[in-house]
Amino acid sequence: MELTETHTLPVAQQRTWDALNDTGILRACIPGCESIDPDGENAYLVTLSAAVGPVKARFKGRMQLTDIDAPNAYNIVFEGQGGAAGFAKGSTHVTLEPDGDAATKLTYTASAQVGGKLAQIGSRLIDGAARKIAGEFFKRLGAQVAGDADGATAADGDEAGSAATAQQDTESNGAADTEPGAGATKRKKSWTAWISKS
Numbered sequence: 072m073e074l075t076e077t078h079t080l081p082v083a084q085q086r087t088w089d090a091l092n093d094t095g096i097l098r099a100c101i102p103g104c105e106s107i108d109p110d111g112e113n114a115y116l117v118t119l120s121a122a123v124g125p126v127k128a129r130f131k132g133r134m135q136l137t138d139i140d141a142p143n144a145y146n147i148v149f150e151g152q153g154g155a156a157g158f159a160k161g162s163t164h165v166t167l168e169p170d171g172d173a174a175t176k177l178t179y180t181a182s183a184q185v186g187g188k189l190a191q192i193g194s195r196l197i198d199g200a201a202r203k204i205a206g207e208f209f210k211r212l213g214a215q216v217a218g219d220a221d222g223a224t225a226a227d228g229d230e231a232g233s234a235a236t237a238q239q240d241t242e243s244n245g246a247a248d249t250e251p252g253a254g255a256t257k258r259k260k261s262w263t264a265w266i267s268k269s
Contacts, residue, residue, distance in 0.1 A: 072161075072185070072197055077178045078209045082216045084167050087175040088142030090216045091165070100211040102204050105129075113139065117151070121204065124196040126188050128156030143167055157187020177209075 080087050090096045094107045094115065101107075103120040110116045113136040120129045132151025139145045143166065150160035161183030170176040185197060 072183045072194060072201060073181070074198065074201055074205065075178070075180045076202075076205060077176060078213075079170055080175045080177060080209075080213050080216055081173065082175060082219075083173055084169045084175045085142050086216055086219070087167055087177065090212065090219075096212070096215050100208050100215060102207045102211075107134075113137070117149075121153075121200070123189060123200040124192045126156050126192060128153035130156075130159070132159075153187070153189070155188065157185055157189040159183055159185045159189065181205075 082090075094109075098104050098107050101119060105118040105120065106116075108116045110133060115134045116131070117134050118129065118131050120127070122128075130151040130153040132149060135148045137146045137148055145165055147163040147165065149162070150158070152158050161181060163179050163181040165177065165179045168176045168178075181201075183201075189197065
C-alpha cells in the first residue's frame with residue numbers, strides 16, 4: 072500500500088511540529104489509539120484498535136522517528152502485530168512547509184505491508200481504511216491545534232473539541248461495528264472513556 076496526501080493546518084509551522092511530537096495530542100487524534108508510551112530516544116510503543124473491512128483487531132507496535140529535521144521533516148518507521156488479524160509494517164515521510172504566516176502545509180508519503188488476514192481482504196479495502204483513518208486524524212489534529220492557538224476561547228474550545236472528539240469516536244465505533252445491538256455498547260464505552268479522561 073502507498074498513500075500520499077497533503078493537508079493544510081490553521082497554525083504556524085513550529086506549532087504544527089510541536090503538536091506532531093506531543094504524545095497527548097497524538098493519542099487524542101489517532102482514531103482507536105489507546106496508548107503511546109516512550110520507548111527510548113524518539114521511539115514509542117503504541118496500542119490501538121482498528122477495523123479494516125471485516126477484520127477488527129487490537130494492534131500493539133513500535134514507532135520510531137528517524138532523519139529528524141526540526142521543524143521541517145521526519146520519517147516514521149512503524150511495525151505492529153494484531154494477533155490473528157495479522158501484522159502491518161512500513162514507513163511514512165512527513166514534511167512541513169509554511170503556508171503564509173499562520174498556516175502550515177503538511178505532506179506525507181506512506182508505504183506499508185500487511186500480512187495475515189489483513190492481506191487476504193484486498194488492497195482496495197486496506198487503502199480505503201487507511202485514507203479514512205488518516206482523514207480523521209488530520210481533522211482531529213486541525214481542531215486540536217486551532218483550539219490551542221485560540222487563547223481567548225481556549226476553555227470553550229477545549230470543551231467543544233472534547234465533545235466533538237467523543238462524538239466522532241462514537242460515530243466511528245458505531246460505523247465500524249456491524250454486529251446487531253453492539254453499536255449501543257460501543258457508544259456507551261466511548262462516552263465512558265471520554266468522561267474518565269475529562
